[in-house]
Amino acid sequence: MDVIWVLIPLSVVLVLVAVRAFVWAVRTRQFDDLDREAARILFEEPGQDGKPHGEQRHD
Numbered sequence: 001m002d003v004i005w006v007l008i009p010l011s012v013v014l015v016l017v018a019v020r021a022f023v024w025a026v027r028t029r030q031f032d033d034l035d036r037e038a039a040r041i042l043f044e045e046p047g048q049d050g051k052p053h054g055e056q057r058h059d
Contacts, residue, residue, distance in 0.1 A: 025031065
């Protein structure tokens with residue numbers, strides 16, 4: 001029964017850390033544009049040579 005005196009403050013600290021992380025994410029605009037990031041994986045971006053990353057150069 002003495003362990004409850006450790007678990008209650010520990011759980012309060014963990015909740016405060018989680019709330020602080022959520023507030024940080026909202027203030028740094030982590031949730032602003034979810035649609036663009038969700039669709040970004042569907043399209044290949046060109047590499048430095050102008051070709052998509054998946055293609056290999058055959059010179």
